[in-house]
Amino acid sequence: MIKEIKQEEFKEAIAEGFVLLDVYGPHCGPCRMLDKTLHILEREYPDMTILKLDSSLNEQFCEENHIVGVPTLFFFFNGELKERLTGALSEDELMEIAGPYLYA
Numbered sequence: 001m002i003k004e005i006k007q008e009e010f011k012e013a014i015a016e017g018f019v020l021l022d023v024y025g026p027h028c029g030p031c032r033m034l035d036k037t038l039h040i041l042e043r044e045y046p047d048m049t050i051l052k053l054d055s056s057l058n059e060q061f062c063e064e065n066h067i068v069g070v071p072t073l074f075f076f077f078n079g080e081l082k083e084r085l086t087g088a089l090s091e092d093e094l095m096e097i098a099g100p101y102l103y104a
Helices: 007-013 029-044 059-064 091-102
Strands: 002-004 018-024 049-054 072-077 080-086
Touching: 002 029, 007 018, 007 049, 007 059, 018 029, 018 091, 029 049, 029 091, 072 091, 080 091
Parallel strands: 002 049, 018 049
Antiparallel strands: 018 072, 072 080
């Protein structure tokens, strides 16, 4: 399931399991391309938690996490940051990162 969150929900939302957080901009072309990929992943990997955080509505979060470009992806496992990438990734690239955590 893909869920939109706000900064206040962040810590609780990433606390358990494997979580992919997409920090996006509503008018960002690469963000819209990535969104299509995230919906494919959502269907193929129902155990993956996918969160979205709108950078324009959560400026403090972006400042605190030094986000200067979108999309920025965070990969968490049980609340611990495992990977951070900026830019739209393909399904294969996302699964290369996520696979070891989904099948652990």
